[in-house]
Amino acid sequence: MFEISPTEWTAILLSLRVAVIATLVATPFGIALAWLLARRDFWGKSLLDAAVHLPLVLPPVVTGYLLLLTFGKRGLVGGWLADHLGIVFAFRWTGAALACGVMSFPLLVRPIRLSIEAVDRRLEQAAETLGAAPWRVFATVTLPLALPGVLAGMVLGFAKAIGEFGATITFVSNIPGETQTISSAIYSLIQTPDGDSAAARLVIISVVLAVGALIAAEVFARRATARLHGQ
C-alpha cells in the first residue's frame, strides 16, 4: 500500500515548500508584531491585535476570498505587484504560501508574544544601564530569552501551514504541480472513485508531519528553556 505515486510526491514536496517559505517569511513579521503587542502601547493596539487573530475566527473560505480580492490579478495590491514587481500570487504556489502564511500567522505570533511578555523587563533595564541601545537590548537580551517561544511559534505556524486547505483552495485553486498541496490532493482523491488508498497514504503522511512538528516544538522549547535558566 505504501507506494507513493509521482503526483503524491509532487503534492508532498509542494506542501513542504509552501509551508517552509510561509513560515520563514512570516517569522520576522511575527516577531516584530509580537514585540509591538507585548512591549508598546499605541493607539489602535487592540484593533491590530484583533486583526492578527482574524484568520483564526473567520471561515477560511472568507479569508481566501479576501486574499483573492486583494492579491488577485485585478486586486488592489495584486495588480500593483504584478505590474511593478512582476510578483504574481493568483493560481501560483506563491499564492498558496501567502494564504498559508496569513492563516498560520495568529498561531505564529501568539507564543512569541507570550514569551516576550515573560522576559523580565528588569534584565532589559540592566542591559540599558550597561550601554545597550534599544535595538541591541532586543537583539542580545529580549530575543534570546524569548527563543523558546519563537521556536514554538514557528513550529506551530509550520504545522498549520502544511495543513491549510480552505483559504488556499479558494485563493489559488487546486492545480496539480502548482497549487495542489497534500490537503487539496486528499480532497481531490476522496472525490474520485478509486482514490481511497492514495488518500489514506496522504492522510497518514499529514498526521506524521503534524505530530512530528508538535514533538519538535516540545523538544525545542525544553532545550531552550533549560539553557535560559542557566543550567
Next chain:
Amino acid sequence: MLRVDIQKQLGEFSLAASFTSEGRVTGLFGASGSGKTSLINTIAGLVRPDRGTIVIDGETVDDTAAGIHVPTWRRRIGYVFQDARLFPHLDIRQNLDYGRRMNRLAEDGAQHKRVVDLLDIGALLDRRPGKLSGGERQRVALGRALLSKPRLLLLDEPLGALDESRKLEILPYLVRLRDEAGVPMVYVSHDAAELRQLATQIVMLRRGQVTAFGGVKVLTSGA
C-alpha cells in the same frame, strides 16, 4: 562631580532633590518609601524628571528647560541593582564582557584582570548565573558594571537581598572598590551602619525631600 536638582511627581508621591556632591561615595539614606530608588533611577535616566537638571562628570544629562534627556544607554553609568540581574542566558565571562561590547570599547585585559582579582570572581568565569550564590552574583554584578568603564557607579541597596553574614562578605569588596577603582559612586541604603563604613557624603531623604546633606556625621544627628 554629580549635580542633581530635580522634581518628579509619581502618583501621590512627590520627589524634590537638590544637592551637589564631590564625594567619592555619595550615600542616599532614608527609610523605604523615602524616594531613594526613584532618585537613583532618575540619575540613571530610567525615570525622566518633570523639572530640573542633572549633571554627571561635567555633562548635562538632564535639563528639562533645554529639552535635554540623555537616554540611559548613553549616560555611561554603571548600575548595580539589589537583585543582581545577571543575564541568565550568558555565562559569567559573557556577563562581565557585556558592557564592553555594548559600548564598543577595545578589550582591556589588564583592567579585566584587575576587576576579576579585586572581586575574587576568577573561579566563576565559566559558570552560569543560575549556579551562583547570592553573594557571588552580587560580586559579578559589581564587576559587570565596572567593566563597562562608567563615569559614575550607582548602587541600589546592593546588600539588601543578602543575609548578615553575606553582607559582611561583600562589604570589604565595596570598600576596596571605593579606594582602588577610582569611580565615583552613589550608594543607596537604609542602613546607617553600612553607609558609615562606605560613604563620604550623605544625602538624607524623607518623604521625597532632602532633609540633610553633609558628611557621614549627619547620620548620627537624629534621622
